[in-house]
Amino acid sequence: MTKKTLLAIVLLFSGLALATSVVAADNLADRHAQDGLECTHCHVEKVRSKAPKMDTCLKCHGGSYEQLGRASAEKKPNPHYTHVGDKECTVCHKGHKEPEFFCNDCHKFRVQMPLAKGTTQGGQPLLTGANP
């Protein structure tokens, strides 16, 4: 597939997303579109279909990873300051689908991510300390 075709496909799909987004912000791309952002606002990579890199996100969100970490410092765990280091934003914040909480690949934290349908626990819900 040539880069041009790929770009065309990406733009077509993003266009569809844009068209449907008027109904409800189901994901990040919809939300961005509702806020009046063009696809190319985030899709600045050479290969347009690639997920945007952290620097692109930080331009509008937080300014720097450290800043983000400070902003979410009261959360437990702080999703932007963890022992695994500064992950790319799109690892958790997916553009065109539901967010995924990376930490819950191993853990089962109860967190509410923006645009998540429910509490993202990852895997099966657990019988927990809530049972005493």
Add this chain to the structure above:
Amino acid sequence: MGQQITRRGMMKTCLTAVAAGAVGPVSTTAQAAATAPAANDYDAIILGAGTAGLVAAVEAYDQGIKPVVLEKMDLPAGNSIYAMGGVAACGTRIQKQEGVAESKDDLFADMMKVSTDKADPALTRTYVEHIGQDVDWLQDTIGVKFRTLSRLPYPLLSRLHWVEGGSITGGGMLIRLLLAACKKRNIPILYHTKAVELITNKRLAVTGVRALTEDGLADFKARGGVVITTGGFSANREMLCGYLGGVMSRLPLRGSSYVTGENITLTKPLFAKLVHMDQFHCGPIVSATHLNPEEALNSGYGIIVDLRGRRIIDEVNTYVAKARALPHLTPENKAYQLVDSNWPAVKKMADKCTDMNSPFFQDDTVEGLARKAGLPVEAVVTTVNSYNEALRNNKLEDLNPPCTFKDPHAMDKGPFYAFPFESGMTATFGGPKINIKAQVVNLEDEPIKGLYAAGNAAGGLFFGDYLGGTQLGGATVFGRIAACHIAQACKKGKKA
């Protein structure tokens, strides 16, 4: 994580394709290498951005040579980021400031003792000679903040220097600081770059590394040497089955999923001497949530029962010994630490579980507790009653298994708690044997020229158990030694 799996899958596909087209038995990647981009020249090529690798990179730079770190993942992803962050040392500035005397000879003796005298004495001696100044170096050069020392049970004593991690693991903080030190020095760390083969000359001296990058295979040339700091093989199931075998090869992981035995695959073709291959460390874990229930197991309170509600081990054992025994004692590799409210820290433990959304059970009665935990009620009640009765009659040692707590506590104060746990794999100790210069040796005990290893990738320093804090310590000591030796070789203008 989805992205990484895709990437790994992609790498595998690439490799298979390359291997299929390869010519001759020597190099699986020979054909692709012919078309690989021009070699990248460095003095030291360091494989893996864990503690050992990043320490080696900083030291190499500070010695005036040009290092590069190749890291296969998107960030440092080895065991270091999971480590609690204890570093065992003697003769540090902190110890002097706090008026604590820990001697080199005592630390040497205790490290040998926990290895049942099977650790390499020369490597152990090198450790105790270097670790004091290396902890000072972590403070001064890397900016590590250590907590105030506290006196711990033998063999930790006043040796353990805890990296202050704040809200993250001490190991995670150590890696953050090491990365910052590399950034300050402009040391290149090439992510998504996986070493797949060592390049040698006709004398089998290591001259470089072939790596899979996002743009395909690329060759890196090492003027002074290559340091293998890729960690052990705790996440390589095939190797675990081959070298450990049995139930211990199927434990859930307490650390990284990406330490997959490249210390073996890269060095074996060069006839490296692989030692201590069946040796490893394990500890307790709740695999579903990665909670470490260590405090409950080390509390000195309560009893441990299996899924049939029977006691299975002398509770006096350390949490490591308990974890090591569990897979042999229960087919499920699962047990419950039952404690009552006599344990002053029980609420704190319960809060930790709640915070991590990790399962535990609580009830005012033993019956109720067993029911909630899904354990056979009658068996659990009988076990607890027998324990309490034996305690009253001073007969705990007659139980089967005996309980030899010096200061045992009755289990009679509700609410009662059940904390589940499993045994989990921490790290493997086996790898290519290094000498005191961190050079990898061959089967004839001669150094393989240009090849070094440090951290969990290197074999020889650990056997059986390890004295807490000596793994991060060993990664630091031998990471620095490897870098210094390569720098010397570069300055002499020859490969060591």
